Amino acid sequence: MPENGHSGHEGRDVRSTVRPYGDTTGDGMVQVSFTLPVPPGPRAEGAAAQLAAKMGLAPALVVHSSGIGAGFTFFVVYGSVRHLVDLDAVQVAERAYPLLSPSQVDAAVRAGLRRKLVVLGACIGTDAHTVGIDAILNVKGFAGEKGLEHHREMAVTNLGAQVAVPALVARARAERADAVLVSQVVTQRDAHLRNTRELAAAFRQAMGEDRPLLVVGGPRFDPAMAAELGVDKVFGRGTTPGEVASYLVHALIPDGAP
Amino acid sequence: MNALALDPVLVGRARELAVRAAQPVVDLARRHTTVSVERAVLRLAGLTGADPVTGSGDGEGTDGEGGATDRVPWVNRVVDVVGEQVGLDRGVALPVWHAICSGAAPDLPALAASVGAGTARFTLPTGADAERARAAARDAVAAGMARIDANRRRREQLVAALGDPPRRPWIYLIVATGDIHEDIPQAQAAARAGADVIAVIRSTGQSLLDFVPEGATRTGYAGTYATGENFRLMRAALDQVSGELGRYVRLTNYASGLCMPEIAVLAGLERLDMMLNDAMYGILFRDINPRRTFVDQRFSRMVHARAGIVINTGEDNYLTTADAVDAAHTVTVSQLLNEALAREAGLADWQLGLGHAFEIDPDLPDSFRLELAHAMLARSLFPDAPLKWMPPTKHMTGDVFRGYLLDGFFNLAGALTGQGILLVGMMTEAVVTPWLSDRDLALRNVRYVLDAAGGLVEDFAPPAGGFIDRRAHTVLTEAVALLQRIAEHPQGLIQAIADGTFGTTRRPPDGGRGLDGVVALDPDACNPALELLEEEVVARA
The missing domain is CATH 3.20.20.440 (D-Lysine 5,6-aminomutase alpha subunit)
Structure with missing residues (x-):
């Protein structure tokens, strides 16, 4: 997140308003490319110029256009934007923990735990949809990121679908799991919420304070519900393996961030 | 080049x-079959179709995604029921075509319907019955094989008529x-x-x-x-x-x-x-x-x-x-x-x-x-x-x-x-x-x-x-050294995979998904598709 205007010049440069920089301070130059569903020709170029003007580019120069198939045209447009950037008004949404690369995660576990981080994953209840837990755990991964199995410093077991909560508790105890990841896709009659509360209660009852970190995820969860459900973390739709791995380091390893 | x-x-x-x-x-591979191999045999024999899931617990689906994965294909129903009733160690072909030859159903789709209705009863044929079932299964699968052969010829004709891409790659x-x-x-x-x-x-x-x-x-x-x-x-x-x-x-x-x-x-x-x-x-x-x-x-x-x-x-x-x-x-x-x-x-x-x-x-x-x-x-x-x-x-x-x-x-x-x-x-x-x-x-x-x-491929x-x-x-040289280590494992590649030779992941022979669909074959097993395919391999060798 360091790219949002917090440059090394901050101390010296007191201006809080900036414009894009082409080759002269304040020229406001930007370059955009886009496709319109219009056949190539003068009308298409006019359409691109109109869009650029509405985007705040003035003057705008359509420097390139080429047809794609019969009905589309691709454009490259250069122009000066009217807009000003107010650096004082920039707000950076910060994650409560840093996003680590796979090697940073492994290094943090190696240095902080001096053993492998033990992770158990499962779908509980009658839920047979393992797509979520597989995306987070399988080497194949999700969104271009490898799953947790790929980490040298993690011992990952994916118990698969329809695992009973007592069996999961027993397995977590036997394997001394550091973290238990549970995926819930089916939401009929709020099954995902009911199952998660049951999970949290079972671990609390069986293991008390020594319970592993409980992490649940699924497309219909609200990430703000963790405390209410009695678990440590809730991940929503689109979560990647790297986010989960970074969270595990943050939550389980003191001074884990590099 | x-x-x-x-x-x-x-x-x-x-x-x-x-x-x-x-x-x-x-x-x-020669000593085993799987549920999917057996289903493939039925597909070659022309069996298609699927039933909606009813009351099986895991068919709840997720909102908005109903359809594609909520229907059980007939080939799955038939193979599952044959497995439950007589086992799959001789393959699905003998009990299925024995049922058809002995008049339990006029053809494969009708038999599949009776499986869906819960009325099908499978038995393993012996003697002349087994020979009759084996021949009928072979004929049925040969029809699918003929369609595959015809497609191959059709591709060759189209390539001859239309041409391959003008260059590689x-x-x-x-x-x-x-x-x-x-x-x-x-x-x-x-x-x-x-x-x-x-x-x-x-x-x-x-x-x-x-x-x-x-x-x-x-x-x-x-x-x-x-x-x-x-x-x-x-x-x-x-x-x-x-x-x-x-x-x-x-x-x-x-x-x-x-x-x-x-x-x-x-x-x-x-x-x-x-x-x-x-x-x-x-x-x-x-x-x-x-x-x-x-x-x-x-x-x-x-x-x-x-x-x-x-x-x-x-x-x-x-x-x-x-x-x-x-x-x-x-x-x-x-x-x-x-x-x-x-x-x-x-x-x-x-x-x-x-x-x-x-x-x-x-x-x-x-x-x-x-x-x-x-x-x-x-x-x-x-x-x-x-x-x-x-x-x-x-x-x-x-x-x-x-x-x-x-x-x-x-x-x-x-x-x-x-x-x-x-x-x-x-x-x-x-x-x-x-x-x-x-x-x-x-x-x-x-x-x-x-x-x-x-064209630089010529000059390079x-x-x-x-x-x-x-x-x-x-x-x-490094590849040969690694192959040497794999070949020296008592179970070759299978054990090498279990030991984590590839990537960082260990995959033991009894772990992972789908093991329950693997069945050791009986010496009298019949897989008409494999028979037809192996004849082909032998004929070409």
Whole structure:
């Protein structure tokens, strides 16, 4: 997140308003490319110029256009934007923990735990949809990121679908799991919420304070519900393996961030 | 094409070790069947159709996704019920055609309906009854085999009439909308824009489904379900555009995951032209049981061999998880193992689209020379295989301008080293699923490089003892050392996978998904499809 205007010049440069920089301070130059569903020709170029003007580019120069198939045209447009950037008004949404690369995660576990981080994953209840837990755990991964199995410093077991909560508790105890990841896709009659509360209660009852970190995820969860459900973390739709791995380091390893 | 002068003793040793390492896998495959192999037999005999799930607990579905995966195919019902009633150790064919021959049902669809109704009772025939059932099963399966043969001839006719792509490498493009009716216009547009091969990516997680969805589907996630009907629709659309363009546009899908044998059969029945089919991908990356994978894979490769389908192997995946320089020899090892297993299953060298990829860190000095060395090694080691050259993914960072340059170098390496199939790289890799303009720009990149430098393949002859030659020799030497270690394992490849030899993941023979669908065969087992396919392999050998 360091790219949002917090440059090394901050101390010296007191201006809080900036414009894009082409080759002269304040020229406001930007370059955009886009496709319109219009056949190539003068009308298409006019359409691109109109869009650029509405985007705040003035003057705008359509420097390139080429047809794609019969009905589309691709454009490259250069122009000066009217807009000003107010650096004082920039707000950076910060994650409560840093996003680590796979090697940073492994290094943090190696240095902080001096053993492998033990992770158990499962779908509980009658839920047979393992797509979520597989995306987070399988080497194949999700969104271009490898799953947790790929980490040298993690011992990952994916118990698969329809695992009973007592069996999961027993397995977590036997394997001394550091973290238990549970995926819930089916939401009929709020099954995902009911199952998660049951999970949290079972671990609390069986293991008390020594319970592993409980992490649940699924497309219909609200990430703000963790405390209410009695678990440590809730991940929503689109979560990647790297986010989960970074969270595990943050939550389980003191001074884990590099 | 100028190949490297590889040490023939080292090459011979590499192949011999690969065959030895693969032998336990072949022995295992011969001694077992799987639920998916048995379902493939029924599919060859023409059984299609699916029932809605009723009251089975796990059919609740997720909102908005009902349909494609909520129906149980009849082939699954029949194989499951035969398994429950008489076991699968003799295969599904004997009890099924015994039921038909003894009048329990007039034909296979009617029998499947009685299974659905819960009234079917299967028994294992003996003596003359068994011979009668065996012959009837063979006739039924031979009809499917004849359709696969006819498709192969039809492809040969179309290629003869329309022609192959004008040059190598063939340009391979992916479409993946989730909706077959959206995929079709995109695939046709891609073909018109220059694609020689269209691959339809599958819906996320289809490899872990233990059944093949039925019918045309519109609800895949990040890809479109592989189904017989989707195959048919897309092949017909590409036939239309092939006629219009005057070149035969090939169609690719994925014979991987838990239903490899069935998808291979569907591909043969619907005239697909290439199929992704890797010896170890499902085991390592999807945690599918090793035994299940090897049994399923041998059958699927025999079907591909018969259908004249080119397989594409998945070595590129190793380099996305390991360092592309340190792990270069694992690619060579996997190519040699894939070759050994493919040849045993009857595939000819022209059908081996062995994979490799351009994944070396571009910040490493001499990274392009190293890429050329690895690509030349593959080219020289497998002179008759149409190698599949995969674009950079790992070092595509979101800097689309740098990515475009990197893809240009990837295309150049492909042209210089005579690759057979070039998967077109997108500068927006790791950013978005490709936009229309991304695909267009990517094809312009390929066209520029092939037009400008395609002929360099004639001039490019790295000198003996030079950087490229030495690097190729080093990788081959490392590959032979690794193959030696694998071959020395008592169970060859199977034990090597259990020990974590490939990647960082250990996959024990009894772990992973799908083991409960593996059945040891009885000496009296009957698989009419395998009989027909093995006759073919013997006849060609």
